[in-house]
Amino acid sequence: MVGLGDFYRQSPTGFATLPFIYNNIRSLVLDLKDKGWSSSTPLLDSMASVKNIIDKMVETINKCAQDEWLLFYFTGHASKYYISPESKPITYCVTYYQNLTKGQYPGLEQFFYGQHYSRIVEMFAKKVPKGHLITVLDCCYAFGLIDDFAASAEFHTVIAATAHNAPALFDDNSVFYKEFTKVLGQPFNTLQKLINTSFANQEIPESCVIKPAKKFESFTL
Amino acid sequence: MGMTSSRSQNPGMGIFIAAVALLAIWFYSLLDPDPQGSSSRLILGIVLILLSTGITILLLFGITAIFGYTNFKKGLLNFLIGDNGTYSLSRLQAVLWAVVIIAYQLQVVLCLCFNSHGNYFHLYEPVFSESVIWLLGLSLASSIAVKGITVSNATQNPRTISKNTVVPRLGDILVGDNGLDFSKCQMLIWTLLAIIVFESKCFFFNQELLTQSNEGVEKLFNHFYDEYNKNTKDSLDSSSPYVPYLTWSFVVLMGMSQGVYVGKKLVPSFKLGDIKASKQSELEFETKQLDLKSKILSEILSNTAPSPGSAIDKASKAAIEEEISRTKERIDIIKGDINQINNFLN
Numbered sequence: 001m002v003g004l005g006d007f008y009r010q011s012p013t014g015f016a017t018l019p020f021i022y023n024n025i026r027s028l029v030l031d032l033k034d035k036g037w038s039s040s041t042p043l044l045d046s047m048a049s050v051k052n053i054i055d056k057m058v059e060t061i062n063k064c065a066q067d068e069w070l071l072f073y074f075t076g077h078a079s080k081y082y083i084s085p086e087s088k089p090i091t092y093c094v095t096y097y098q099n100l101t102k103g104q105y106p107g108l109e110q111f112f113y114g115q116h117y118s119r120i121v122e123m124f125a126k127k128v129p130k131g132h133l134i135t136v137l138d139c140c141y142a143f144g145l146i147d148d149f150a151a152s153a154e155f156h157t158v159i160a161a162t163a164h165n166a167p168a169l170f171d172d173n174s175v176f177y178k179e180f181t182k183v184l185g186q187p188f189n190t191l192q193k194l195i196n197t198s199f200a201n202q203e204i205p206e207s208c209v210i211k212p213a214k215k216f217e218s219f220t221l
Numbered sequence: 222m223g224m225t226s227s228r229s230q231n232p233g234m235g236i237f238i239a240a241v242a243l244l245a246i247w248f249y250s251l252l253d254p255d256p257q258g259s260s261s262r263l264i265l266g267i268v269l270i271l272l273s274t275g276i277t278i279l280l281l282f283g284i285t286a287i288f289g290y291t292n293f294k295k296g297l298l299n300f301l302i303g304d305n306g307t308y309s310l311s312r313l314q315a316v317l318w319a320v321v322i323i324a325y326q327l328q329v330v331l332c333l334c335f336n337s338h339g340n341y342f343h344l345y346e347p348v349f350s351e352s353v354i355w356l357l358g359l360s361l362a363s364s365i366a367v368k369g370i371t372v373s374n375a376t377q378n379p380r381t382i383s384k385n386t387v388v389p390r391l392g393d394i395l396v397g398d399n400g401l402d403f404s405k406c407q408m409l410i411w412t413l414l415a416i417i418v419f420e421s422k423c424f425f426f427n428q429e430l431l432t433q434s435n436e437g438v439e440k441l442f443n444h445f446y447d448e449y450n451k452n453t454k455d456s457l458d459s460s461s462p463y464v465p466y467l468t469w470s471f472v473v474l475m476g477m478s479q480g481v482y483v484g485k486k487l488v489p490s491f492k493l494g495d496i497k498a499s500k501q502s503e504l505e506f507e508t509k510q511l512d513l514k515s516k517i518l519s520e521i522l523s524n525t526a527p528s529p530g531s532a533i534d535k536a537s538k539a540a541i542e543e544e545i546s547r548t549k550e551r552i553d554i555i556k557g558d559i560n561q562i563n564n565f566l567n
Binding site for chain 1: 249275493510511513514517518519520522524525526527533534536537538540541
């Protein structure tokens, strides 16, 4: 689990721009615990660097049994990187680097994006051939990340939602997580409809995209 | 909206013009051949002051109408609206003194034209006592100083500029940033008192102008009161009134009053109690949020475990523990700040 509420600037309150990321991780830890999962220590704030995320994923995959399920959860910001003004943007998860909140924009190598994740997915396929990789992206531009992160749909479930409009504080969850937690016990192939219907009923201008792994469509968490 | 407002103001203005016309007729009818009758002289003097004030207001209305401000509220009352969109006491003072002084000159003209010995308009001189000029100057200087302070404050703190349309209300004249303002209240009282005293001087001066002969009128125009001249003081029982004046002590009083009013605008306008409450509420909110953060992080730690042999997880756990510790330290600092605010203000 990765949580980073900071962005390129300080928020006027002095808190991280997304203070609810801690509560999102706490809620997911407790929800998963209820369902028999075990969670390793999450990477928060300054630990949420691209190197630590990749190292942690590699380390975890190497320890996985052949049929194990692994859930990667990212809550925080995402953004778009333009190599040139005319090029197609590369969507990336904002990960920690020195001077993150000072408004300095480093190169793409400082961030976690599709190319990194493709290697992780490939590695998972090799090391955990009967396993199920679940990727949950709870951040801005999650839909932009999904194409890059959704490789190998046979064993890989991707759940993505934007929550950039959530005016939540420490004691709240992101808009997406509030709905996600309600449907955790439902099959993967029903989650998208359930969550989006709930958003629509509450007139919340958000939506989520869920691409369930073909092997595990009717499974639940 | 503009048309509706204009129409609703016009009947009031029509009544005002009719009232001034009636006063003019009344004034003319009071110019009887028995100027010695004390009751008729009293009424004549009062009517003359009311008439001249009415004509002055009509004159101002006429001037504003020429420039397109065609109703009373959008015309004359606009003179009283300050840069922050509310009615301004300093502007009210400046306008009042201007109206009083212009009206006084009209009274002099009318008295000369309708003098019991004939038309002495050719003797007219626009004479003013120094004290009255000082009072007008003080009120104008005060209104300019207030304008400067208002513009400066708005430049330095653009957030104080209201984005909503400000509707001026009569209460603005006595209300400051934090409710009723005593410095404004006392200045308004002194101004009204000064105007009443000045008008009474005008009353007696006008009585003489109406009845004096050619020579007497010329003497009156040169009859200035000198407060610090012993001979003048001794001759206070003289039957001839002075050119309308106010005593220098009163001018000083008005000056001090204006100084306090302007000076008060230069100091911060908040009440310490409000700041204390606002700051405390802000700090308490921050404390509550940080306390929540600390509890959430502790709960994350107690429900997760580092993977065996994982250096990253160990470092991550240490980082979370450090963050909890930093958050608690921050909470202690904020609580210290809250106590300091309480001790400082209690």
